Amino acid sequence: MNRSRWWLVPMLVCLCGTLPAQQKQRPFIWVRAQDRMAILEKVEKQSWANEIYTEFIGQLDKTIQIHESDPVQFLGELPFDWEKGTGDQIPPFHRTYHIEDGIHKNLDNATEAEMAHARTLIRYLQVAVDCGIAYYLTEEEKYAQCAADILYVFVTAVRQSPVSEWRGRGGWLFPDDGFREVREIGYKVPLVYDFIADYLKDGGKPFDPVKNSKTEFPVAAAQEVFRTYAALSIHYGQTGSNHPILEAPNLVYNALAMENEQERDRLLAYFLTENTENQDALSEMAKMYKKKGDLWPETSQYLNAAASILTRLMLVVNRYDPTNRLGQRYAPILYSLPALDYLVYPNGQLIRWGDGKRTGTPPYSSYEEAYLLGAMDGSEEITREFASLLVSAMQEGAYHRSGILAVLWYAQEYSGEGEELVLPRTDKVDHAGIFLQRNESDTGNPEDGLMAFVGGAHMVHGHAEGMNIELYGRGEVLGVDNGRGRYQQDIHENYSRLFAAHNTVIVNGNSRSEGGWVNLGINTVTQIAMEPQPWEKALSPDHSFSITRFVDDKGELAKAVQERTLAVIRTSDTSGYYVDVFRSRSELPEQYHDYLYHNIGDSLVFLNDELTLIPTPDRYTANAALPWIQNRQYRHPGWHFFDAVQTAENYQKGVRARFVAEKFDQPIYMDLHIPPQDGRSYTKVLAPPTFEAPDPYENQATPTLLIRQQGEAWHQPFALVFEPFGGPAATPSLQSVEKLTQDGAFAGFFIRSRVAAQERLQYVLIPMPGKGYRDKGQGISFTGSFAVITTDSDGMLQSIYIGEGEELRYGAQVIRPAFGKKSVYRRY
Known part of the structure; x- marks a missing residue:
């Protein structure tokens, strides 16, 4: 840190200290003096305000009674470091540290014991703020006295400790975590002063619990405290994240607590327009x-x-x-x-x-x-x-x-x-690379809704997640992202943040992050095609889709390009399914690709009788002993956390699998249909518990499927159809799923479903990019990227949906989107 910049604010203050102070009557941070009567009238006439006010005063008066009965005892419970006290002087406060293996760290993972002193201090400061508000509203001096006593003790004690410069993020009472100190302590202190400043100027005197007598309030010392806390925001911390925003209340409130108008405005300018190496101003933050x-x-x-x-x-x-x-x-x-x-x-x-x-x-x-x-x-x-x-x-x-x-x-x-x-039917989050599809049911029942999204990008607090999806069904998020627990823990840094915790594809066992925020940089998922476009009106009540692209090029061992088609297809008011086609290819000559899907539930069951799983405990452990440097180097791709690993090698037939979740009030299932493909192995594992999972599964391992494709997975992509269903007597609507091919490459699905005793046939066309699809026997010709043909069991056409394409022929029907368009929907 440049120390000359640290002292810039105090020096300027000294230079202008003789300038006339502004005669603006306090309070004016949260309220103005002239607002009081209107607020009291509101309390009198509006029931909600009266209820809040009455409860607030009632609770506060319990504390005031304790303070009035024995202020020495009341103030003596503040977290003083009595061993460092001298004579009849108020001692400094205990300072709060978190130490792991002898190393000082910030307080994210501090224990309750380590935080005990800090929590006491924070509680007292909140009492002081509440007392200041109560004094403003009631004008009863008992509240001002309590607030003044706490503020006096705080100002006197805190100034006895030095301000740490630990890693440019040090604090005063939290020497290793000034970022947390200004968010939990620093912003409260000026609020107390603002509410009781006039009381102090009119002769109000705080009580000194060590001298056991009242004394003058040290206004100049308090101004120094406000100045110092403001400087913690201005000159400590980091930019390019949400940290300047989280520190801004401390900066603004302490700036407004200054009595000199020029100093007040100068400090306030650091919030409004003046950037530093450690604090972005509002004008900079607003560029987002x-x-x-x-x-x-x-x-x-x-x-x-x-x-x-x-x-x-x-x-x-x-x-x-x-x-x-x-x-x-x-x-x-x-x-x-x-x-x-x-x-x-x-x-x-x-x-x-x-x-x-x-x-x-x-x-x-x-x-x-x-x-x-x-x-x-x-x-x-x-x-x-x-x-x-x-x-x-x-x-x-x-x-x-x-x-x-x-x-x-x-x-x-x-x-x-x-x-x-x-x-909206579709939405997006640009900075997260997210493209979202929803299809809420006409029944209005959330259990009948369908929704999915694909996404992935680098950002502060982002994960190296690749091109990830989540799937919803029967009232629950079933296909889940792991989420996050406590920061800095092994499972957070080496699993939750990495590819293996997401529904994505890992390339050559080496998909990873590189660069960017805490070395978690990945590329952003981008849209190739989508219908409807975000926030636009959908053409079809039953269909939507997206095709997205992701480049997995961090490090030297993945070097892959990926495309993912995700579609939502409704078959009735209460049923529907998801289509997921993930293409992945590496520029490296030797390659393999692993598709991962995590689903809340009790178990993953393969419904193929002849598919035999054998234990393979070492399958994903190669990275378990890689170096780990917190917030810098990770054990990519994170799958060493998988447990109960079982694999069926070189299984060439189609696969039918089911995730079972029977602990809900009504059982919920997710069926998977995977067409046959050579060079595949299928693995089921128990992944770590999903954070914030529904109550029955909050602390339970997450059943997870992995599919490995030897060689490229572009012409023969990972192609799956998911169907959520549930209830005690529920049965899936999908009867069969077959693969469509064009010149030996995957080109879509032929799907049979049965809803309310009515059979439905659907051709879901997803040809190779730029190749189209032709089937003379069925009379199908399609030029485009995504389309769905729906017929009844006799082949009578019900609808044609072109999500993205130029022309579709089915029998005698020729469908082309309108000029300049690439999408169309026809019902027959």
Whole structure:
């Protein structure tokens, strides 16, 4: 770290310290002094506000009684390091460390014992913030006294410790994790001061528990604390990730706590416009949001948290200086807030990529703050959008205002009818290489919905996942991504993050990441074709598809190009299936490819009686002893975590397999149909438990299928048909799946299904790229990439769907998309 830059802010402060201070009345960070009467009127007249306020004061008064009865005892329970105390001086606080094998590390994996002192301090600071709010609302000095006592003790104790410069990320009380300190401690301290500053200026005195008497509050020392915490955000940490956003509340609140207006604005500029080597300003972060619909380029919970934090801070800064007009200037940030409303399965769970979570709640409170920004800046577009979202959420019972900040900020009584949220048939997440297809049933039952996505890309908190898919069926995400547990653990770094934890293809046992964030760089999955295009109207109620491309070229031993066709085909309101065709070829002369598919459940059963599995415990262990350097070097591709490995070598016939999940209230099955192919081996394993799996399977190993293809898998790709079904008497609708070929290469499927006693025949045409398909016997000729012909059992045509193509002939029928189009759907 450049120490001269570290001291830049304090030096500037000293130079301008004699300038006249702004006479703006505190508080003004979360609320203004003049807001108080309107808030109290809200508490009196609006039941939701009265309920929150009454509970808030009731709980806080229990703490106040303890404080008033014995302030020495109350304050003495703060985490002081008494052995370092001298005379009648308040001692410093215990500092929080996490040490593994003698090595200092950040606090991600700290034990409860290691965090005990920190948790106590954080709890006391929250009490002080709550007391400050209560004083603002009630003007009762008992609350100001408690807040002042805690703030005084904190300021006095914390200044006795040096600020660490550990790896450029050091802290004050968390010497090895300043990033965490500013998120959990640093931002609270200035809020306490803002609420009680006028009380202190009017003669209020804090209590010193060591001297057992009241004393003057050290305003200059408090200003130094705020200055130091602001500098931790400005000069420690990293850029190019969500870290500047997560540190920004600490920066903004401590900047606003400064009493000198010039210093306040100078520090605030580091949030608004001034970038450093360690902190991106809002103007830089906003470049990620170029247009409406753009998202912060990380995984689900991080992208949503980024937008929520920025929205709140823009509101705070806008209230401080309305001329900023931050809501209008950076409106795309606000419009990204509803992302999690759309990236969901029919059961409401989130699609998952990288470190993303399976569950999450849309940030409704952030919708309120976006509305306030829109109203402040006079933007009807913003207020209209977020009022509609809030009305819908409130009418559906999904959102109820909570927390005392809601009482301070939210007042609008939204009226009218909210617009129904209509999820698109297809969607995409550009930075994650995700292309999503959904087909919700007309029954309205989430169990009857179908949904799948393909994706893969490099980003902060992303995984080296290759070209990965997830599949949904019977109300559950069945074909799953492993997710993530605790950071820095062996299973997280050497399995969850790597190819083997995903539904992808591993090339030559050596698919890997290289470069980029913590050396997890991979290429981005790109679209070749898709119908419907994201957010566009679908041509067919029963069909959709995507063809995507991925280059697996990290390291020297994979060198592969891959294409994946993923289709969703509905056969009735309650049934349907997925088509997955994965082509993979390496430029290396000797090659083999492994297709992986993980499915929640109890077991994987092969329904072929003659397929014999034998134990092969060493099959995936070659990488188990490779070097591992945390966040830098990994044991690719991660499949050494597989257990109970059993293999059928050189099995040439077609395969029928079933994943069984009978612990749900109703059993759920996923059937797989795999046409015959030479040079194949089939392996079943137990993969590690899937994080955030449904309750019956949360800690249970994940049944997983691997298919190995010796030689290239381009002309003879991995071609599978998946059918989810369930219920006590449920039976699959697919009767048979046969392979179609053209000049010896795979070209699609011929599928027989039976629904409600009606047999249906379907030709799913997926010819080699640029080759087309011809079958004179069936009268089929197709030029294109994807099409489905559906007939009844007598061959009577029911529908033709061209997802991407120029012409399809079936008997006397000749179908061509309209001029300039490549897709068409006809029902007969």
